[in-house]
Amino acid sequence: MKQLYFLFWGIVFGIVLIKSEVASWFRIYEMFQFDSFHMYGVIGSAVIFGIILTQVIKRMKIKSIDKQDLVFVDKDFMPKRYIFGGIIFGLGWALTGACPGPMFALFGAGYYSILIAIIFAILGTLTYGIIKDKLPH
Amino acid sequence: MNNFLYEPWPWYVAGPLISLIMFALIIGGKTFGVSSNLRTICSACGAGKISGFFDFNWKAQTWNLVFIFGVLIGGYIASNFMTPDDSISLASATVDKLNSIGISTENQGYVPREIFDLNNNAQLGLSIFLLAIGGFLVGFGTRYAGGCTSGHAITGLSQLQIGSLIAVIGFFIGGLIVTHFIYPHIF
Numbered sequence: 184m185k186q187l188y189f190l191f192w193g194i195v196f197g198i199v200l201i202k203s204e205v206a207s208w209f210r211i212y213e214m215f216q217f218d219s220f221h222m223y224g225v226i227g228s229a230v231i232f233g234i235i236l237t238q239v240i241k242r243m244k245i246k247s248i249d250k251q252d253l254v255f256v257d258k259d260f261m262p263k264r265y266i267f268g269g270i271i272f273g274l275g276w277a278l279t280g281a282c283p284g285p286m287f288a289l290f291g292a293g294y295y296s297i298l299i300a301i302i303f304a305i306l307g308t309l310t311y312g313i314i315k316d317k318l319p320h
Numbered sequence: 321m322n323n324f325l326y327e328p329w330p331w332y333v334a335g336p337l338i339s340l341i342m343f344a345l346i347i348g349g350k351t352f353g354v355s356s357n358l359r360t361i362c363s364a365c366g367a368g369k370i371s372g373f374f375d376f377n378w379k380a381q382t383w384n385l386v387f388i389f390g391v392l393i394g395g396y397i398a399s400n401f402m403t404p405d406d407s408i409s410l411a412s413a414t415v416d417k418l419n420s421i422g423i424s425t426e427n428q429g430y431v432p433r434e435i436f437d438l439n440n441n442a443q444l445g446l447s448i449f450l451l452a453i454g455g456f457l458v459g460f461g462t463r464y465a466g467g468c469t470s471g472h473a474i475t476g477l478s479q480l481q482i483g484s485l486i487a488v489i490g491f492f493i494g495g496l497i498v499t500h501f502i503y504p505h506i507f
Contacts, residue, residue, distance in 0.1 A: 185348075189383045192344045193390020194397065195337070201398035203334030207430040209408045212418065215492075215499035218411035221331050226473055228335025229342075233478025236343040247349040258466065258476065258483045265483045268465025269472075269490020275457030276491060277498035278450055280431060282469040283354040283458065287388045289430065291395025296436045299448060300455030307459025308358040312373035318464065 188248070200288040208280025215277055264320040275307075325402050328409070342474055350383055353471030355462035357381070357388050406430060422507035434507060446506065457494075465490065 200206040205225055214222035239245065240253055247253055276282050279300045281289060286304065289297040311318075342352040359374065360381040368375035399406070406429040410418075415425045423432045433440075435447050462468040465487045467476060473491070476484020 186383060186386045188348055189345070189350070189387045190390040190393075192341050192348075193387035193392075194394040195390075196341050196387075197391035197394020197396075198398040198402070199329070199334050199337045199341070199394075200391070201395050201430075202329040202402060203331065204328055204408055204430070205334065206395070207408050208432055208435070209410055209414070209418075209425070209428070209430070211495070212499060212503075213410055213414040215495045216411075216414055216417060218414040218417075224331025225335045225338070226469075228332055229338040229474050230335075230477045232336045232339035233342055233474055234480065236339055237346075237478045240343070240346060245347060247347050249349055251349055253346060253349070255479055257479075258481050260483050261466075262483070262486055265465055265472075265486040266490045268461050268463070269487040270461070270494040270497075271457050272461025272465055272468060272487075273491040273494020273496075274498050275454045275459075275461055275494070276469075277495040277503075278454030279458060280435075281458075283358065283462065284388075284391055284468075284470055286455075286458075287354075287391040288395030288398075291392035291397075292399035292430065293396070294429070294431055294436060296438050296447075296451060297431075299451040300458065303452045303455030304459030304462075305358050305361050307456040307461070308355075308463045309362045309367055309374075309459075310456075311460045311463040312359070312362060312367065312371040315371075315373060315464070 196284060197288045197291055200285050201292055206281065206285035206288045206292070211277065211280045261320050264318075267319065275304075326404055338474060339478070342470075342478065345387075348383075351471070352475045353384075353467055354388060354391075355459075355468040355471060357384050358459050359463060360385060421504050443507075450506075461494070 203225055204210045210222055213219045245253065281297065286297050286301050345352045360378045363374040363376060363378035410425060418425050423434050435450055438444060438447065441447055472484040472487040
């Protein structure tokens with residue numbers, strides 16, 4: 184039953200990605216040209232509301248739906264992996280016009296050629312896992 | 321209300337909804353991070369035999385696979401039942417730039433057929449190469465950086481994580497390089 188909860192929110196996310204055009208290659212190109220506020224508005228307002236909701240959870244000590252305490256773990260501070268990994272991801276984001284969430288939304292929307300990007304994204308993750316100890320982190 | 325469902329949703333609807341999804345996953349005892357699924361898929365396919373990085377209990381991540389299956393269904397629903405007009409109203413400056421690099425903005429859906437149409441495409445090899453190399457860099461980069469747009473830009477920044485800010489700056493450096501220095505030369 185609990186999986187239905189995650190299925191529901193996944194469906195909501197997929198609908199939002201298509202309806203807000205975040206899943207559009209064109210919107211990503213436009214964002215990297217700084218020609219429209221749209222994507223900055225989406226990400227910026229998501230972060231602002233996200234900060235508020237995160238603080239609400241922390242300060243009101245909201246529990247999970249299973250009545251468990253919620254703990255936020257700070258990510259380890261590893262600047263090299265964030266900047267190098269971030270740049271590599273950014274190159275791919277602009278080339279495909281899609282980050283991982285939109286890839287799945289686009290496939291559902293019938294843009295089946297995105298499956299090539301999904302398969303190679305899995306291979307990219309596989310490659311990272313194999314050579315990660317040789318990379319600066 | 322009907323009209324609202326069929327029109328493109330503005331940023332001030334989409335952004336808060338995305339934070340609500342993040343909130344729903346956190347109170348579900350999980351986190352909002354789509355790219356982790358790529359690692360889970362590797363593990364589920366047996367990659368734990370070739371790298372310890374994939375040797376973990378992937379079944380505990382089933383909820384996230386269910387989540388991205390939902391994203392796929394949501395994409396189907398939104399595209400087939402909620403989007404009568406799938407043309408994107410781009411900024412006129414963007415239209416000019418796209419036309420100047422050889423990408424049409426007429427009668428396009430969410431993606432340019434110059435890259436995504438595999439049937440009637442004079443540059444089929446280039447299209448497949450772009451999708452493959454782009455996808456590979458997404459998969460490699462997200463795991464190297466420890467997250468993608470959902471994990472770093474939304475969840476990480478919402479928790480005021482400085483590492484996520486560095487990652488997001490990296491996302492933009494990479495995206496700007498492709499958009500301004502590579503796209504003008506390939507079509």
